[in-house]
Amino acid sequence: MSVLVYTENWDGKFKKLSYELVSYAHAIAGMLDTETVAVSVGDVSDTELTALGKYGASRVLSVQDARLSQLVNQAYASVLYQAAIRENAQVVVMANNFTGKAVAPRLSVKLKAGVGAGVAGLPLSVEPFTIHKKAFNGKAFATIVIKSPVRILTLLQNSFGVKETGGVAAIEEFLPDLAEHDFRTSVEEVSKITGKILLTDAEVVVSGGRGMKGPENWAPLEELARVLGAATACSRPVSDEGWRPHEEHTGQTGKIIAPNLYMAFGISGAIQHLAGVSSSKCIVAINKDPDAPIFEAADYGIVGDAMKVLPEMIAAVREMKGE
Amino acid sequence: MKILICMSNVPDTTTKVRFKDGNTVFDTTGVQWIINPWDELALTRALQLKEEPGSGIEKVTVITVGLADVEPTIRKALAIGADDAIRVNSQATDAYDVARQIAEAIRSEGYDLIMCGIESSDYNNSMVGGMISEFLDIPSVSSVSSVTVENGRFKVKREIDGGKETLSVTAPFVAIVQKGIALEPRIPSMRGIMMARTKPLKVVEPVAPEVLVEHIRYELPPAKAKCRMVAEDNVRELVQLLHTEAKII
Numbered sequence: 001m002s003v004l005v006y007t008e009n010w011d012g013k014f015k016k017l018s019y020e021l022v023s024y025a026h027a028i029a030g031m032l033d034t035e036t037v038a039v040s041v042g043d044v045s046d047t048e049l050t051a052l053g054k055y056g057a058s059r060v061l062s063v064q065d066a067r068l069s070q071l072v073n074q075a076y077a078s079v080l081y082q083a084a085i086r087e088n089a090q091v092v093v094m095a096n097n098f099t100g101k102a103v104a105p106r107l108s109v110k111l112k113a114g115v116g117a118g119v120a121g122l123p124l125s126v127e128p129f130t131i132h133k134k135a136f137n138g139k140a141f142a143t144i145v146i147k148s149p150v151r152i153l154t155l156l157q158n159s160f161g162v163k164e165t166g167g168v169a170a171i172e173e174f175l176p177d178l179a180e181h182d183f184r185t186s187v188e189e190v191s192k193i194t195g196k197i198l199l200t201d202a203e204v205v206v207s208g209g210r211g212m213k214g215p216e217n218w219a220p221l222e223e224l225a226r227v228l229g230a231a232t233a234c235s236r237p238v239s240d241e242g243w244r245p246h247e248e249h250t251g252q253t254g255k256i257i258a259p260n261l262y263m264a265f266g267i268s269g270a271i272q273h274l275a276g277v278s279s280s281k282c283i284v285a286i287n288k289d290p291d292a293p294i295f296e297a298a299d300y301g302i303v304g305d306a307m308k309v310l311p312e313m314i315a316a317v318r319e320m321k322g323e
Numbered sequence: 324m325k326i327l328i329c330m331s332n333v334p335d336t337t338t339k340v341r342f343k344d345g346n347t348v349f350d351t352t353g354v355q356w357i358i359n360p361w362d363e364l365a366l367t368r369a370l371q372l373k374e375e376p377g378s379g380i381e382k383v384t385v386i387t388v389g390l391a392d393v394e395p396t397i398r399k400a401l402a403i404g405a406d407d408a409i410r411v412n413s414q415a416t417d418a419y420d421v422a423r424q425i426a427e428a429i430r431s432e433g434y435d436l437i438m439c440g441i442e443s444s445d446y447n448n449s450m451v452g453g454m455i456s457e458f459l460d461i462p463s464v465s466s467v468s469s470v471t472v473e474n475g476r477f478k479v480k481r482e483i484d485g486g487k488e489t490l491s492v493t494a495p496f497v498a499i500v501q502k503g504i505a506l507e508p509r510i511p512s513m514r515g516i517m518m519a520r521t522k523p524l525k526v527v528e529p530v531a532p533e534v535l536v537e538h539i540r541y542e543l544p545p546a547k548a549k550c551r552m553v554a555e556d557n558v559r560e561l562v563q564l565l566h567t568e569a570k571i572i
């Protein structure tokens with residue numbers, strides 16, 4: 001028996017998300033009184049792999065197959081399926097990110113395993129396997145029971161946190177059996193944005209809405225993001241208008257994020273916008289309309305003009321950080 | 324070539340959610356049902372492709388799993404322009420069962436491209452498309468923001484963390500589509516609405532259900548503590564609060 005966790009790497013390196021997933025898997029393994037086994041695909045150094053032990057993995061299955069350098073949903077699902085069978089997994093943990101959403105549903109069918117998608121906390125009980133999660137775009141919570149003997153959970157990034165337990169993971173080579181048939185999609189061209197903090201990774205997010213009036217006013221917002229080490233985001237009309245790139249759009253139809261701090265400048269707080277940000281641990285709203293619905297979701301607020309508040313905020317943060 | 328659009332019927336996004344029977348059932352009283360916005364965009368894109376000269380796409384079908392009460396939504400899809408529709412006569416429950424019902428209903432129908440919206444806006448699952456592909460043992464591409472046809476072959480773009488990839492893929496396949504696939508959903512025309520009444524809607528009986536996930540209870544989020552207001556001319560105090568009280572910067 002085991003809890004299996006897929007730890008994705010980025011150019012051979014794990015990131016905080018990987019450690020968070022292992023921490024989460026390990027906590028579930030504790031509830032089931034079993035061990036945590038990680039699966040890693042691609043070229044990752046032994047030092048990186050053994051370090052997964054610090055968060056609770058007792059072993060890590062390392063898969064090397066050049067064909068897996070691209071994400072091919074079917075092939076990845078096959079790798080995890082074979083790992084789950086080999087380790088007799090009761091639970092498989094993945095991130096609720098691009099990869100998890102691509103692979104989890106296929107794996108679910110292979111394992112006949114029910115999926116708890118986008119979970120943010122530990123199961124309420126493992127017998128029956130019960131989870132509390134958001135439903136209806138965050139307008140409600142649902143308690144769900146996964147009835148299958150194997151379950152898949154995809155964890156919302158930054159919702160559980162990293163927990164160090166100490167330890168070293170043993171590395172095992174793992175050679176799953178993959179057929180040509182598993183590789184029927186291929187990437188022909190990649191365009192990547194580099195040097196920016198990814199919105200989904202960010203612990204602090206500074207976001208602007210239509211109240212920012214136009215793309216020419218984003219300089220102070222970006223400057224605030226820089227001094228805070230934050231990523232920038234926006235509401236949907238802002239990306240629809242082309243004021244900001246589409247990957248910054250948060251909300252029901254954009255990215256769903258759970259940073260520690262979300263700062264909304266000139267965002268009214270429509271229900272569809274809140275659907276993407278309401279899991280943030282702290283929300284700060286700056287809006288000139290005291291009745292804007294964003295204040296009902298916010299923890300701290302200023303009724304005022306974003307263009308006046310921004311430079312003062314930058315100065316205050318600089319001062320606090322001793323810059 | 325033929326395209327299939329998997330469509331779910333969801334409460335309008337501004338619906339106030341309420342529950343009944345001791346918070347075990349979603350109360351549908353007064354709920355306005357709409358086509359899942361993503362599925363609507365997928366349908367729009369499929370119709371654009373069909374209209375493109377030389378694309379080789381002859382037919383666009385919509386399929387949904389649901390009881391007779393979902394038919395108004397199906398008629399709307401037909402009014403927007405789908406050629407025909409299939410309804411699997413079963414109450415939609417968990418993603419696994421819905422995907423299996425769809426896969427079984429169309430297994431021998433020979434669709435070249437199956438499109439699903441990234442996430443149905445009721446239970447936030449984002450799972451059905453990938454599951455269908457696995458049931459049918461065909462490739463899947465997720466987070467798709469563009470589908471085009473070139474010389475009878477499909478090209479898709481997908482959004483990865485911090486970038487975009489262009490892929491070639493062998494049909495038949497499933498595309499799970501998201502933002503960008505089409506800009507605005509197509510609106511039914513008067514003529515479309517008239518024609519929809521006579522377009523074929525086939526009702527298929529379900530295979531025996533297999534449900535892996537059960538929703539046993541719902542609740543509304545706890546009321547949030549009141550927002551702490553800071554004066555506009557006192558931004559420094561807010562930053563201090565975030566540092567000392569909230570401890571996040």
Ligand SMILES: Cc1cc2nc3c(=O)[nH]c(=O)nc-3n(C[C@H](O)[C@H](O)[C@H](O)COP(=O)(O)OP(=O)(O)OC[C@H]3O[C@@H](n4cnc5c(N)ncnc54)[C@H](O)[C@@H]3O)c2cc1C
Nearest residue numbers: 209210211235236251252253266267268272273288289306
């Ligand atoms: C199916 C569907 C899906 C949707 N999905 C999303 C989604 O994913 N994400 C999303 O964001 N939206 C989404 N929307 C749109 C959503 O309903 C709102 O229209 C949108 O979020 C509003 O964006 P906004 O707050 O930037 O603009 P507005 O609602 O126009 O608000 C601007 C705010 O700025 C304030 N303001 C103006 N000037 C200033 C100033 N100088 N200083 C401070 N404040 C100022 C105003 O008081 C106002 O509150 C969706 C809608 C639908 C129907």
